[in-house]
Amino acid sequence: MPSGVADPVGFAAESVETEGDTATIRVRAVAGRGICPNCGRASFRVHSRYHRRLADLPAGGRMVRLVVLARRFYCHEARCSRRIFAERFRELAPWARRTARLDTIVQHLGLALGGRPAAVLPGG
Template sequence: MGEVQVADLLLPGVGVKVDQLVLTDSEARVAVRSRAASAPCSGCGQRSSRVHCYYQRTLADRPVAGRRVRIELRARRLVCGNEHCARRTFAEQIPALTRRHARRTDALTAQLTDVALFLGGRPGARLFQTPARRHSRARMPTMHACSCRAHHMPSRPGASTSSSSPGHTSHNRSTTGSHPPDPSR
Protein backbone atom coordinates (compact mmCIF):
# COMPACT_ATOMS: atom_id res chain seq x y z
CA MET A 1 0.00 0.00 0.00
CA GLY A 2 1.33 3.43 -0.99
CA GLU A 3 2.11 6.34 1.28
CA VAL A 4 -0.77 8.76 1.92
CA GLN A 5 0.03 12.40 1.20
CA VAL A 6 -1.49 15.39 3.03
CA ALA A 7 -2.79 16.74 -0.29
CA ASP A 8 -4.68 13.48 -0.85
CA LEU A 9 -6.49 13.89 2.50
CA LEU A 10 -7.26 17.62 2.36
CA LEU A 11 -7.62 18.11 -1.40
CA PRO A 12 -8.51 14.75 -2.99
CA GLY A 13 -8.26 14.68 -6.75
CA VAL A 14 -6.64 18.12 -6.96
CA GLY A 15 -3.25 18.28 -8.68
CA VAL A 16 -1.30 20.14 -6.01
CA LYS A 17 1.77 19.47 -3.90
CA VAL A 18 1.73 20.49 -0.23
CA ASP A 19 4.86 22.45 0.69
CA GLN A 20 3.91 23.27 4.27
CA LEU A 21 1.14 22.58 6.77
CA VAL A 22 0.77 24.82 9.84
CA LEU A 23 -1.82 23.95 12.50
CA THR A 24 -3.02 26.37 15.15
CA ASP A 25 -5.91 26.06 17.60
CA SER A 26 -8.36 27.61 15.15
CA GLU A 27 -6.80 27.23 11.72
CA ALA A 28 -5.00 24.88 9.33
CA ARG A 29 -2.84 26.81 6.87
CA VAL A 30 -1.75 24.77 3.87
CA ALA A 31 0.90 26.09 1.46
CA VAL A 32 0.49 24.40 -1.93
CA ARG A 33 1.64 24.64 -5.54
CA SER A 34 0.56 23.03 -8.77
CA ARG A 35 1.97 19.67 -9.83
CA ALA A 36 1.24 20.32 -13.51
CA ALA A 37 4.18 21.10 -15.77
CA SER A 38 2.01 23.31 -18.01
CA ALA A 39 -1.40 24.97 -18.10
CA PRO A 40 -3.80 25.99 -20.90
CA CYS A 41 -4.03 29.63 -21.89
CA SER A 42 -7.39 31.14 -20.96
CA GLY A 43 -7.44 33.02 -24.27
CA CYS A 44 -6.59 30.40 -26.89
CA GLY A 45 -6.25 27.10 -24.99
CA GLN A 46 -2.63 26.45 -26.02
CA ARG A 47 -0.62 24.90 -23.19
CA SER A 48 2.37 26.77 -21.83
CA SER A 49 5.08 25.97 -19.29
CA ARG A 50 6.98 29.26 -19.61
CA VAL A 51 6.65 31.05 -16.26
CA HIS A 52 6.32 34.83 -16.29
CA CYS A 53 6.15 35.18 -12.48
CA TYR A 54 4.82 33.67 -9.27
CA TYR A 55 2.32 35.23 -6.88
CA GLN A 56 0.58 34.31 -3.64
CA ARG A 57 -3.13 33.49 -3.72
CA THR A 58 -5.17 32.72 -0.60
CA LEU A 59 -8.31 30.56 -0.69
CA ALA A 60 -10.72 29.49 2.05
CA ASP A 61 -11.61 25.78 2.09
CA ARG A 62 -13.99 23.51 4.01
CA PRO A 63 -13.27 23.20 7.75
CA VAL A 64 -11.39 20.13 8.94
CA ALA A 65 -11.46 18.83 12.53
CA GLY A 66 -13.05 22.04 13.81
CA ARG A 67 -10.44 24.27 12.19
CA ARG A 68 -10.77 26.79 9.36
CA VAL A 69 -8.66 25.81 6.38
CA ARG A 70 -6.73 28.47 4.51
CA ILE A 71 -4.93 27.45 1.34
CA GLU A 72 -1.94 29.57 0.36
CA LEU A 73 -1.37 28.78 -3.29
CA ARG A 74 1.90 29.66 -4.98
CA ALA A 75 0.26 30.49 -8.29
CA ARG A 76 2.01 30.93 -11.61
CA ARG A 77 1.48 33.54 -14.27
CA LEU A 78 2.48 31.96 -17.57
CA VAL A 79 3.43 33.34 -20.98
CA CYS A 80 1.26 32.27 -23.91
CA GLY A 81 3.37 30.96 -26.80
CA ASN A 82 0.69 31.59 -29.43
CA GLU A 83 1.66 34.78 -31.26
CA HIS A 84 -1.94 35.24 -32.50
CA CYS A 85 -3.45 35.09 -29.00
CA ALA A 86 -4.65 38.39 -27.53
CA ARG A 87 -3.32 37.37 -24.11
CA ARG A 88 0.42 37.60 -23.60
CA THR A 89 0.31 36.24 -20.04
CA PHE A 90 -2.35 34.37 -18.09
CA ALA A 91 -2.90 33.08 -14.57
CA GLU A 92 -2.86 29.32 -14.12
CA GLN A 93 -6.16 27.87 -12.85
CA ILE A 94 -6.09 24.53 -11.03
CA PRO A 95 -9.13 22.38 -11.88
CA ALA A 96 -11.37 21.55 -8.89
CA LEU A 97 -9.57 24.17 -6.78
CA THR A 98 -9.49 27.63 -8.36
CA ARG A 99 -11.58 29.86 -10.56
CA ARG A 100 -10.79 33.36 -11.75
CA HIS A 101 -10.99 35.88 -8.92
CA ALA A 102 -12.42 33.29 -6.47
CA ARG A 103 -11.46 33.55 -2.81
CA ARG A 104 -12.74 30.12 -1.85
CA THR A 105 -12.39 26.65 -3.27
CA ASP A 106 -15.03 25.03 -5.45
CA ALA A 107 -15.69 22.52 -2.65
CA LEU A 108 -16.42 25.26 -0.07
CA THR A 109 -18.60 27.14 -2.56
CA ALA A 110 -20.61 23.95 -3.18
CA GLN A 111 -20.99 23.35 0.57
CA LEU A 112 -22.15 26.93 1.22
CA THR A 113 -24.56 26.73 -1.71
CA ASP A 114 -26.10 23.53 -0.34
CA VAL A 115 -26.57 25.11 3.09
CA ALA A 116 -28.04 28.29 1.59
CA LEU A 117 -30.49 26.32 -0.56
CA PHE A 118 -31.56 23.74 2.03
CA LEU A 119 -31.56 25.71 5.28
CA GLY A 120 -32.09 29.24 4.05
CA GLY A 121 -30.58 32.48 5.28
CA ARG A 122 -30.69 32.77 9.06
CA PRO A 123 -30.50 29.05 9.98
CA GLY A 124 -27.66 28.57 7.49
CA ALA A 125 -25.83 31.61 8.83
CA ARG A 126 -26.16 30.29 12.41
CA LEU A 127 -24.64 26.99 11.31
CA PHE A 128 -21.68 28.83 9.80
CA GLN A 129 -20.99 31.09 12.80
CA THR A 130 -18.89 28.45 14.54
CA PRO A 131 -15.21 29.44 14.83
CA ALA A 132 -14.26 27.08 12.00
CA ARG A 133 -16.84 28.52 9.63
CA ARG A 134 -16.99 32.31 9.53
CA HIS A 135 -19.24 33.44 6.70
CA SER A 136 -21.41 36.50 6.55
CA ARG A 137 -25.10 36.06 7.36
CA ALA A 138 -25.89 38.51 4.61
CA ARG A 139 -24.06 36.35 2.04
CA MET A 140 -25.81 33.08 2.87
CA PRO A 141 -29.27 33.73 1.39
CA THR A 142 -27.95 35.60 -1.62
CA MET A 143 -25.17 33.22 -2.64
CA HIS A 144 -27.22 31.36 -5.16
CA ALA A 145 -30.61 33.03 -5.01
CA CYS A 146 -30.41 33.46 -8.76
CA SER A 147 -30.06 29.71 -9.23
CA CYS A 148 -33.20 29.20 -7.09
CA ARG A 149 -35.14 31.64 -9.23
CA ALA A 150 -33.75 30.17 -12.43
CA HIS A 151 -34.99 26.70 -11.48
CA HIS A 152 -38.37 28.04 -10.26
CA MET A 153 -38.21 25.97 -7.10
CA PRO A 154 -41.68 25.65 -5.48
CA SER A 155 -41.93 26.85 -1.89
CA ARG A 156 -43.86 23.75 -0.81
CA PRO A 157 -44.29 20.24 -2.22
CA GLY A 158 -46.86 20.16 -4.99
CA ALA A 159 -46.85 23.93 -5.48
CA SER A 160 -47.05 25.22 -9.00
CA THR A 161 -43.93 26.73 -10.55
CA SER A 162 -45.70 28.92 -13.08
CA SER A 163 -45.62 32.66 -12.60
CA SER A 164 -49.43 32.87 -12.83
CA SER A 165 -50.00 30.65 -9.79
CA PRO A 166 -52.29 31.87 -6.99
CA GLY A 167 -50.38 33.75 -4.32
CA HIS A 168 -47.55 34.71 -6.67
CA THR A 169 -46.70 38.37 -6.40
CA SER A 170 -44.62 40.33 -8.81
CA HIS A 171 -42.39 43.01 -7.31
CA ASN A 172 -41.80 46.20 -9.20
CA ARG A 173 -38.06 46.19 -9.84
CA SER A 174 -37.64 49.77 -10.93
CA THR A 175 -34.08 50.88 -11.49
CA THR A 176 -34.82 54.57 -10.89
CA GLY A 177 -34.64 54.38 -7.07
CA SER A 178 -31.41 54.39 -5.11
CA HIS A 179 -32.45 51.50 -2.85
CA PRO A 180 -33.27 47.90 -3.78
CA PRO A 181 -36.95 46.90 -3.49
CA ASP A 182 -38.18 45.94 -0.04
CA PRO A 183 -38.76 42.13 -0.03
CA SER A 184 -41.37 42.42 2.74
CA ARG A 185 -43.83 44.14 0.36
Protein backbone atom coordinates in the same frame (compact mmCIF):
# COMPACT_ATOMS: atom_id res chain seq x y z
CA MET B 1 3.87 8.13 -0.52
CA PRO B 2 0.29 7.12 -1.12
CA SER B 3 -1.59 6.04 1.93
CA GLY B 4 -4.95 5.26 0.46
CA VAL B 5 -5.97 8.87 0.10
CA ALA B 6 -5.33 10.36 -3.31
CA ASP B 7 -3.78 13.74 -3.74
CA PRO B 8 -6.47 16.33 -4.20
CA VAL B 9 -7.12 16.96 -7.87
CA GLY B 10 -3.55 17.40 -8.97
CA PHE B 11 -2.42 19.55 -6.11
CA ALA B 12 0.48 18.97 -3.81
CA ALA B 13 0.90 20.40 -0.35
CA GLU B 14 3.83 22.78 -0.07
CA SER B 15 3.66 23.40 3.61
CA VAL B 16 1.36 23.28 6.57
CA GLU B 17 1.57 25.77 9.39
CA THR B 18 -0.56 25.80 12.45
CA GLU B 19 -1.19 28.71 14.71
CA GLY B 20 -3.66 28.16 17.49
CA ASP B 21 -6.70 26.57 15.95
CA THR B 22 -5.91 27.71 12.45
CA ALA B 23 -4.03 25.59 9.97
CA THR B 24 -2.65 27.23 6.86
CA ILE B 25 -2.16 24.78 4.03
CA ARG B 26 -0.21 25.97 1.03
CA VAL B 27 -0.74 23.98 -2.11
CA ARG B 28 0.46 24.22 -5.67
CA ALA B 29 -0.65 22.63 -8.89
CA VAL B 30 1.52 19.67 -9.84
CA ALA B 31 1.09 20.27 -13.56
CA GLY B 32 4.22 21.75 -15.10
CA ARG B 33 2.31 23.85 -17.57
CA GLY B 34 -0.50 26.29 -17.86
CA ILE B 35 -3.16 26.47 -20.51
CA CYS B 36 -3.85 29.88 -21.98
CA PRO B 37 -7.55 30.63 -21.47
CA ASN B 38 -7.57 32.73 -24.61
CA CYS B 39 -6.06 30.41 -27.22
CA GLY B 40 -5.82 27.09 -25.39
CA ARG B 41 -2.12 26.68 -25.97
CA ALA B 42 0.01 25.12 -23.29
CA SER B 43 2.91 27.09 -21.88
CA PHE B 44 5.80 25.91 -19.78
CA ARG B 45 7.41 29.29 -19.18
CA VAL B 46 6.53 30.72 -15.81
CA HIS B 47 6.34 34.49 -15.64
CA SER B 48 5.76 34.87 -11.91
CA ARG B 49 4.17 33.33 -8.88
CA TYR B 50 1.70 34.66 -6.39
CA HIS B 51 -0.39 33.45 -3.51
CA ARG B 52 -4.07 33.13 -3.84
CA ARG B 53 -6.19 32.59 -0.79
CA LEU B 54 -9.02 30.27 -1.54
CA ALA B 55 -10.92 29.32 1.52
CA ASP B 56 -11.25 29.58 5.24
CA LEU B 57 -13.20 26.55 6.25
CA PRO B 58 -13.70 24.64 9.44
CA ALA B 59 -12.45 21.08 9.26
CA GLY B 60 -11.75 18.64 12.01
CA GLY B 61 -12.20 21.22 14.72
CA ARG B 62 -9.78 23.65 13.12
CA MET B 63 -10.03 26.57 10.81
CA VAL B 64 -8.28 25.63 7.62
CA ARG B 65 -6.92 28.36 5.45
CA LEU B 66 -6.17 27.23 1.96
CA VAL B 67 -3.55 29.17 0.04
CA VAL B 68 -2.63 28.29 -3.51
CA LEU B 69 0.74 29.14 -4.93
CA ALA B 70 -0.47 30.17 -8.35
CA ARG B 71 1.61 30.93 -11.40
CA ARG B 72 1.44 33.27 -14.33
CA PHE B 73 2.65 31.94 -17.65
CA TYR B 74 3.75 33.47 -20.90
CA CYS B 75 1.64 32.66 -23.92
CA HIS B 76 3.79 32.04 -26.98
CA GLU B 77 1.02 31.83 -29.51
CA ALA B 78 1.78 34.59 -32.00
CA ARG B 79 -1.85 35.19 -32.88
CA CYS B 80 -2.98 35.28 -29.28
CA SER B 81 -3.69 38.68 -27.78
CA ARG B 82 -2.76 37.39 -24.34
CA ARG B 83 0.91 37.66 -23.47
CA ILE B 84 0.64 36.58 -19.86
CA PHE B 85 -2.05 34.57 -18.18
CA ALA B 86 -2.70 33.24 -14.71
CA GLU B 87 -3.20 29.55 -14.33
CA ARG B 88 -6.71 28.54 -13.56
CA PHE B 89 -8.05 26.23 -10.96
CA ARG B 90 -11.21 24.96 -12.46
CA GLU B 91 -11.09 21.84 -10.34
CA LEU B 92 -10.12 23.66 -7.23
CA ALA B 93 -12.93 26.16 -7.03
CA PRO B 94 -15.73 23.67 -6.40
CA TRP B 95 -13.36 21.53 -4.40
CA ALA B 96 -12.49 24.34 -2.02
CA ARG B 97 -16.11 25.04 -1.28
CA ARG B 98 -16.84 21.49 -0.31
CA THR B 99 -15.97 20.88 3.27
CA ALA B 100 -16.16 17.16 2.67
CA ARG B 101 -13.32 17.37 0.19
CA LEU B 102 -11.41 19.77 2.35
CA ASP B 103 -11.78 17.29 5.14
CA THR B 104 -10.12 14.71 2.92
CA ILE B 105 -7.21 17.06 2.49
CA VAL B 106 -6.94 17.56 6.19
CA GLN B 107 -6.98 13.82 6.72
CA HIS B 108 -4.35 13.49 4.06
CA LEU B 109 -2.19 15.97 5.90
CA GLY B 110 -3.16 14.60 9.28
CA LEU B 111 0.38 13.92 10.36
CA ALA B 112 1.62 17.29 9.28
CA LEU B 113 -1.15 18.92 11.24
CA GLY B 114 0.17 17.16 14.28
CA GLY B 115 -3.07 15.53 15.19
CA ARG B 116 -5.32 12.65 14.53
CA PRO B 117 -7.14 12.43 11.23
CA ALA B 118 -10.00 14.86 11.21
CA ALA B 119 -13.45 13.60 11.98
CA VAL B 120 -15.91 13.50 9.15
CA LEU B 121 -17.99 16.61 9.15
CA PRO B 122 -21.73 16.22 9.37
CA GLY B 123 -23.78 17.16 6.35
CA GLY B 124 -22.08 18.04 3.14
